[in-house]
Amino acid sequence: MTDFTLSDLDAIIAARATSADEKSYTRKLIGKGVPKCAQKLGEEAVEAAIAAARGDQAELTAEAADVLYHLLVLLKACDVPLQDVMAELQRRTAQTGLEEKASRPAD
Numbered sequence: 001m002t003d004f005t006l007s008d009l010d011a012i013i014a015a016r017a018t019s020a021d022e023k024s025y026t027r028k029l030i031g032k033g034v035p036k037c038a039q040k041l042g043e044e045a046v047e048a049a050i051a052a053a054r055g056d057q058a059e060l061t062a063e064a065a066d067v068l069y070h071l072l073v074l075l076k077a078c079d080v081p082l083q084d085v086m087a088e089l090q091r092r093t094a095q096t097g098l099e100e101k102a103s104r105p106a107d
């Protein structure tokens, strides 16, 4: 169990995007522009899908981490706040009425 969250990673990406560290992969990728960030997300998503189809759980775990990282980088490059995505997910959950049930202890 880890308490590391997408918000934690998002904050790191925001800091690295504007850092002076030329070794930062985040800074380099965002510097290449939105199309490159989008291409990387697509590649990582395909790799995750292949790992899942193969039934390779370890590979899927690694590729899923790449997908989440590259998705957050793309959102940053596009100036779309992670909070907006989370609000959209919460809105959809509220529509189904499942939000309260999820936070209530199981019967």
Ligand SMILES: N=c1c2ncn([C@@H]3O[C@H](COP(=O)(O)OP(=O)(O)OP(=O)(O)O)[C@@H](O)[C@H]3O)c2ncn1[C@@H]1O[C@H](COP(=O)(O)O)[C@@H](O)[C@H]1O
Residues within 6 Å of the ligand: 009, 012, 013, 016, 023, 024, 025, 026, 027, 040, 065, 066, 069
């Ligand atoms: N989670 C990640 C993460 N996941 C994947 N990657 C990088 O994503 C790259 C993907 O590898 P590829 O071989 O597909 O890409 P590449 O050939 O290096 O690059 P391209 O020429 O294809 O663009 C690798 O260089 C990985 O290091 C990540 N780089 C950074 N992070 C996080 O971002 C933080 C800041 O990193 P820096 O910006 O490098 O300081 C780190 O502490 C991590 O928390």
